[in-house]
Amino acid sequence: MEIEQYKYWRLVDFLVTECQYKIIYLSEDQQEIWLEEQSGAIKYPVIRLFRIDLDWSNWLSRDMERTSLNAERIRRTLRNRSLKVESMYITAFPPVDSFAHLIDKPFISADKKVEIKTVLLDRSIEEWELAGHTIADLNVVPDTEEERNAQIETYKEDVFTHIKQNEQEERQLFHFGKPFISYLFIAIQIIMFFLMEGSGGSTNSETLINWGAKVNYLIADGEWWRLITPIFLHIGILHLLMNSIALYYVGPLIERIFGNSRFLFIYLFAGFSGVFASYLLSPSLSAGASGAIFGCFGALLYFAWQFPKLFFRVMGWNVIIIIIINLIFGFTIQGIDNAGHIGGLVGGFLATAIVHFPKKKSWKIQLSALVMTLLLIGIGISYTASTAVLHRVDKSALNLVNNYINDEKYAQAEEVLNKVEFKNNENYYFLLSYIQLKNKEFAKAEENLQKTIALNPQFHEAYYNLAVVSLYNEDLTKAREYIQTAIELDENNLKYLRLWDKIKE
Incomplete structure (x- = not known):
């Protein structure tokens, strides 16, 4: 009717x-x-x-x-x-x-x-x-x-x-911007990889440091540009391939949704957030675009928040499952910088909230996101002065000293050690004694080795070096005592066993 x-x-x-x-x-x-x-x-x-x-x-x-x-x-x-x-x-x-x-x-x-x-x-x-x-x-x-x-x-x-x-x-x-910045970033990281390979290898610590990897000590020493440069560096071909493939698939999608300029801001800010979070929470040398790529996932989560029905209809749970799987891998597999991943994810979400969608404004959300971002950055900067972060900076410095020692750059290694904040630990004294031993400053080396074993009686390599110092001082009895202690602590060490064969009665 x-x-x-x-x-x-x-x-x-x-x-x-x-x-x-x-x-x-x-x-x-x-x-x-x-x-x-x-x-x-x-x-x-x-x-x-x-x-x-x-x-x-x-x-x-x-x-x-x-x-x-x-x-x-x-x-x-x-x-x-x-x-x-x-x-x-x-x-x-x-x-x-x-x-x-x-x-x-x-x-x-x-x-x-x-x-x-x-x-x-x-x-x-x-x-x-x-x-x-x-x-x-x-x-x-x-x-x-x-x-x-x-x-x-x-x-x-x-x-x-x-x-x-x-x-x-x-x-x-889904069709606001025409992707090209994603492909540009892929090209840059590939070029950087081959440049590093030609300069000593992308897995070589010295090469990574020279090309701008994240080193906490150097950032604290004023090299703030290292909060951005690690985004374009990768450690090994597998690392490069995985991040390049991820960026190839997710980057153009974000660029189509938000446009080129917004994507550039989201990607770089997420990368910075990831490196900054890693600086605050991890002392390890690191590099890679993972934080920035997680920032792209953060942008997709913002899209899901604004258009939940459309998001789950078009993308479903796939994106969320990928994020969860990557975070689980980060927490369970050694060597993955999960702090950088989480920092990038949060940074990408906030950066997207700040720029919002093309031709759309939401001043309440955008202003709130900007205030939240500035607040988090402020808290992070304040936290850099905390004891926990300073200890991580020192640990990073000691790792850097090890790299310099391996490259026989003893003057640079000693310079870094002199700037370490917390000096009363066995690693500091041992590394300092090693440099002094190489410089034939045997009395100083022995003094610092004694401090090392006083702090850590299980430090077997310190006993070995004390044996070496004793041989230089022509004190065979002490040398035998020290090398026997080193062997007791590490009985399968061939270096220790060979020295014992030379000096035993």
Whole structure:
């Protein structure tokens, strides 16, 4: 009947154009439609409207069973844990026989994942609460058939125009920018890799340090540019390949969504955040684009926060699962800089919130994100003066000293040691004694080796070096005592055994 048809399209138009519901399903005859509310703030986020003239309750019962099956299929498609549906029949009159028992209570599936509230909007209903709004004068329609049909066509045109506009806006979200910065960064890191390979090898510590890897001591000593340069360096071909492949897939996606300039800011800020977090929490030498790439994942999480339905429809849980897997690997596999990963993830999210989406403004979110970012950076800078960070800086310095010693750069090694904040530990005294031993300062070397074993009696290499010093001092008895102690602590050390063979009685 024209009155019910008019009422049906009036409700569809209201839900789509006024309440921003999204159409999930529309039947070929356009008499059944399923719509989903986007914010998730409504008790029944899915509404099913069915234009049908009901006659008997047994048909209604069968249709309710069909609706529950369709609801389950839609729940799986939407990947929801549960689904609540308000199923509304637009009918002139209710069934002629008893039907109240069918609609008195919501239908709940056996696994409790689907709940359906059934409503009959017949001519006895003058108003109804729908999507948080009261729809009044449900039975008030234009007087003539011609006017009703014209208004129905207007409703249809409004609905389908709105749908097309929404689809176009969604497509534009993924096609704002044309990617090229992602490919530029891939090219830069490949070029840097081969330059390092030609300068001593990308796995060589000295090469990494010279080319700008993260070294806590050098950053604390004023080389702040090392908070950015590690993004473009990689340690070994596998590291380069994994990050290049990840950037190849996720980078262009972020660039298409947010545009070139926003992507540049997101990527570099996330990379900085990752290196800064690593500086605060890890003393190890490190390099790589992992933090910046995790920042791209952070950008996708921001997208998911702003457009949850679209995100899970287009990308699903895949992105979140990848993030979780990478973080688990970081916590379980030795040598992975998880602080850098988490710092990059958070930095990418905040950077994206600051720039937001192209041609869209959300000053409340953007300003809040900027304040939060500045606050976190401020806290991080304050934390650099903490004892924990200073200890990590010293540990980084000792690692740097080891590298200098391996390269026989003893003057540089001693210079770094002199700047170490916390000197009362066995590693400091041992490294200093090693340098003094190489410089033939035997008395000073012996003094610092004695301090070493006083702090750590299990330091077997210190006993070996004391044996060497004793030989230089022509004290064979002491040399034998020290080398025997070293062998007791590390009985399979060939270097110790060879010296013992030379000096034993």
